Amino acid sequence: MKRKRTSSSTPSHSYKPFSADSISHLLDFCTENGVRIDPGLEIRYSIPEGADDGRPIAVFLREGGEDIPVDTNVVYIPKRAVLSMKSTGLEELQLPSGYEPVPFGVGAQLALALALYLEVVKGPGSRWHAYIQSLPENVVDLPVFWSTEAGDKDDLTRREDAKKACSWLRGTEVEQNNTIGLLKTIDAYYEEVVIPVFNLNVHHLSKASPSLKDFYRAYSLVSSRAFIVDAYHGLSMVPVADAFNHTTDNHVQLEASTPSSMLEILTSTENDRNADTDNDELYYTMTTTSYIPSTTTEVFNTYGAHLSNAQLMAQYGFILDVNEADWVGWDASEIVGEDEYDKVMQIWRLCTAGLLEDAHGDSEVFYMPLNSGGAPDSRRVFSVNSDGRISVQLWCLLAISWVTETQGTLVDEDVVSLVMELLKNTSSDNSSEDTQASRRSIMERAAKLCEDRLGMIGVDGVNAGAELDEVPASMWRTRIAILQVMAEQAMLRSCIEECIYIQMDDC
Structure with a gap:
């Protein structure tokens, strides 16, 4: 789950939805796919004292590093590295009659969740296998799934907590953002689209059987981590970009970049930042929006400067202590x-x-x-x-x-x-x-x-x-x-x- 952790809203629970090797898997994917991270940054586990909120991966300034000026590209991600409906070839599969992926809203989230789920099923055969292994292993703990058995059925404390939380959300903006209607929409999509896709494309999926809980996981990952990157790919999973936590006073943001600006990166940085690249390819960059002093610890992105706490809770599973956008x-x-x-x-x-x-x-x-x-x-x-x-x-x-x-x-x-x-x-x-x-x-x-x-x-x-x-x-x-x-x-x-x-x- 992506969040800015704060004292009053930090979740604390016992299971770890990320694997112990999440970072190594992510870095392996970066090496294999030309994703470049500024040497002044590092990805590491971040667990506040006394809490394990299920979001241990974050991006930090490397200890002893230098200040980073505004408008600096600190991460660049080749276009081929993003996971989208286009890049996975979802639209090339045999789809149920009358179904066409929707490029916006919940329809886009569902379609991307299907694309991600199909890559999960492929296992090592997926181009994104290492990246997928770096993602949370369980369903991300979003309010839409609190009324389901998507979590550990034997975790009675979780079930009691989720049930009580749902009762408190009655009449709130979270309920409006995250109604039973959304869960019914997800379930209907699974029955009407996901299962038929598996049945129609057996030769592509090695006779794998679909699972509702696994699709919940895919949807929860999309809801809590996906970005709209451009008009072509639309809503996409963007490796490394989704490792940054959120705050309204963010340091970086995701931008589209042309080959010429990438040339500037490769010629102005140290040798260990250089790599062979395809000059015909477009990139996405994480670009600094403010000066980052060397005394900074964690580097933050923003998921939207004007998102209310109700929207943050419904989509990402957390709230801020103070949110003027409420x-x-x-x-x-x-x-x-x-x-x-x-x-x-x-x-x-x-x-x-x-x-x-x-x-x-x-x-x-x-x-x-x-x-x-x-x-x-x-x-x-x-x-x-x-x-x-x-x-x-x-x-x-x-x-x-x-x-x-x-x-x-x-x-x-x-x-x-x-x-x-x-x-x-x-x-x-x-x-x-x-x-x-x-x-x-x-x-x-x-x-x-x-x-x-x-x-x-x-x-x-x-x-x-x-x-x-x-x-x-x-x-x-x-x-x-x-x-x-x-x-x-x-x-x-x-x-x-x-x-x-x-x-x-x-x-």
């Missing part, structure tokens, strides 16, 4: 009734069409979600952020809903004008009494929305903070689930307080 969101259908949904959303699109990302960036009331694109199918569009501020899109939706319910005789254009006028005067001290009353009503709706959500999160009638104090460190799944509940509760309560303050200020 948010709690809603689907539009949770806010607007079925009868008026189409009408309200039509007006909402008119209202938000001209909103600029920085229009309310400094507002004490609103925020503009990053990369939301204004699309109403994203929960992040209708959300509360880590500071307890509501998104301007959510405010507009609540305002439209209130206007259409209380002043139903208005035509759409008049509703848009009224809502935009209310938005414009949100922070004005010179608003009319009617405008202030309207704003109070809208903020009442926002507060009620948050209060209702508070009642849906976690375990009914149990105080999350008090429960956390009683949960042992060995039950890390439950601990991070409770921490997520506490974070979402804090955001919602902060928003409620802000709504009450605004209502009082308008009186």
Whole structure:
């Protein structure tokens, strides 16, 4: 599992999902496939004192090494070394009738998981055998598999921990990211695609029999380690790049590189960095995004600067102690009734069409979600952020809903004008009494929305903070689930307080 380890969220469990020879296998693969690592870096096991979190491999500055300047290519990976649907030849196999690999979203993860699984089955016959041997031996411990028997069936502590963690995740953004629906999708893909692929390609797979647990492992590896590298390969497993742990204050990032830039690497570094290369080949590089002083220990990548803890937990199995990218969101259908949904959303699109990302960036009331694109199918569009501020899109939706319910005789254009006028005067001290009353009503709706959500999160009638104090460190799944509940509760309560303050200020 890839993570930035922190004191409150570090898992601790007894089994080691990496083999004792993981690093040697990975370095063997690098030698065989022309993957080059800067001599100033080293890959080694990293297990914090008192914990074995199942992610012992990490990348460090070599002791006694030198500073590394910004914009330095410290790892380069030949394009032929990545494991993708294209490079494995998945699309050349006989596939079930009507099935075509999807290049994006969960479909891409499933297709890459199938490609990886087929390479696992090939054993030493796979070009990626040494790399695969360096990967975790068990299913990566992701929330989607906590309700299954993917782990050790005899590990009663794990089973109790996983069951309890699932109960705490009720109503959270993790549940939204990682619902039972996802597990059903994985299971259906296994039945409808994986098993038929094995049956249709017996001559390629040495009569191997598929296993659901083994496919779970392949999917979990893809979910927790894959990168989108370019338009051709798409989602891919990238050796060495996936050895870097995550933090938001990262040192390196994965980039595509041309042969000319690789020539610069080979001519400007010491002899032991040089190697015969195919000048016609493209490379991917791990490139420094900041100056790395020699006093640095571990070197970090980032899986996304704006990933919330819910997204990190669902996809990678960990959370950060503090994450400013956190948010709690809603689907539009949770806010607007079925009868008026189409009408309200039509007006909402008119209202938000001209909103600029920085229009309310400094507002004490609103925020503009990053990369939301204004699309109403994203929960992040209708959300509360880590500071307890509501998104301007959510405010507009609540305002439209209130206007259409209380002043139903208005035509759409008049509703848009009224809502935009209310938005414009949100922070004005010179608003009319009617405008202030309207704003109070809208903020009442926002507060009620948050209060209702508070009642849906976690375990009914149990105080999350008090429960956390009683949960042992060995039950890390439950601990991070409770921490997520506490974070979402804090955001919602902060928003409620802000709504009450605004209502009082308008009186």
